[in-house]
Amino acid sequence: xxxxxxxxxxxxxxxxxxxxxxxxxxxxxxxxxxxxxxxxxxxxxxxxxxxxxxxxxxxxxxxxxxxxxxxxxxxxxxxxxxxxxxxxxxxxxxxxxxxxxxxxxxxxxxxxxx
Amino acid sequence: xxxxxxxxxxxxxxxxxxxxxxxxxxxxxxxxxxxxxxxxxxxxxxxxxxxxxxxxxxxxxxxxxxxxxxxxxxxxxxxxxxxxxxxxxxxxxxxxxxxxxxxxxxxxxxxxxxxxx
Numbered sequence: 337x338x339x340x341x342x343x344x345x346x347x348x349x350x351x352x353x354x355x356x357x358x359x360x361x362x363x364x365x366x367x368x369x370x371x372x373x374x375x376x377x378x379x380x381x382x383x384x385x386x387x388x389x390x391x392x393x394x395x396x397x398x399x400x401x402x403x404x405x406x407x408x409x410x411x412x413x414x415x416x417x418x419x420x421x422x423x424x425x426x427x428x429x430x431x432x433x434x435x436x437x438x439x440x441x442x443x444x445x446x447x448x449x450x
Numbered sequence: 451x452x453x454x455x456x457x458x459x460x461x462x463x464x465x466x467x468x469x470x471x472x473x474x475x476x477x478x479x480x481x482x483x484x485x486x487x488x489x490x491x492x493x494x495x496x497x498x499x500x501x502x503x504x505x506x507x508x509x510x511x512x513x514x515x516x517x518x519x520x521x522x523x524x525x526x527x528x529x530x531x532x533x534x535x536x537x538x539x540x541x542x543x544x545x546x547x548x549x550x551x552x553x554x555x556x557x558x559x560x561x562x563x564x565x566x567x
Contacts, residue, residue, distance in 0.1 A: 379456070379543050379558035425494065437484060438556065440494040
């Protein structure tokens with residue numbers, strides 16, 4: 337049972353445009369969400385996170401939106417740059433619980449075309 | 451941010467041999483480390499939670515006798531894949547939790563690509 341889903345395996349965007357990556361989850365106990373960027377044969381690197389008490393968090397070119405009623409979050413990258421090309425994973429956690437182990441989505445491969 | 455070192459970065463071994471992967475937190479102490487596995491085009495799947503000084507907690511479906519985890523110090527956790535078989539070929543990633551970090555507290559190693567022939 338995939339508790340965190342990224343339904344788009346890939347996304348192609350022109351440089352300078354907005355990239356929107358989507359993520360859905362099923363477990364209402366999740367209260368903390370993260371986005372990671374991953375290059376091949378490397379570990380994920382943290383990008384941005386959001387707590388369930390917020391609906392938006394912004395950090396430079398990256399903004400994460402959370403819609404709890406829809407159990408949906410999205411990552412916006414604007415403007416997109418070729419260096420943003422990577423696989424993006426969303427992850428969820430019951431951060432306020434006894435453990436904060438992460439449940440990852442299947443990832444979306446973003447290709448930013450120059 | 452905090453640094454987690456994982457090695458080897460890749461290993462090729464014969465079927466039936468055992469492989470040890472090390473995960474070190476270089477500039478912080480980690481009482482808890484996590485081991486993940488990623489098959490091609492799939493998600494990172496949590497295998498086990500490694501606790502310093504105690505037994506690891508394994509996720510459902512992960513064989514604890516096959517994937518031995520030792521977390522003997524606050525900066526080192528090891529994963530040993532015993533009697534490896536081709537189906538164990540995967541990308542293994544560790545992460546460590548730095549409770550003193552101000553923002554995101556979970557940091558990942560660079561991963562180990564295991565190929566079992």
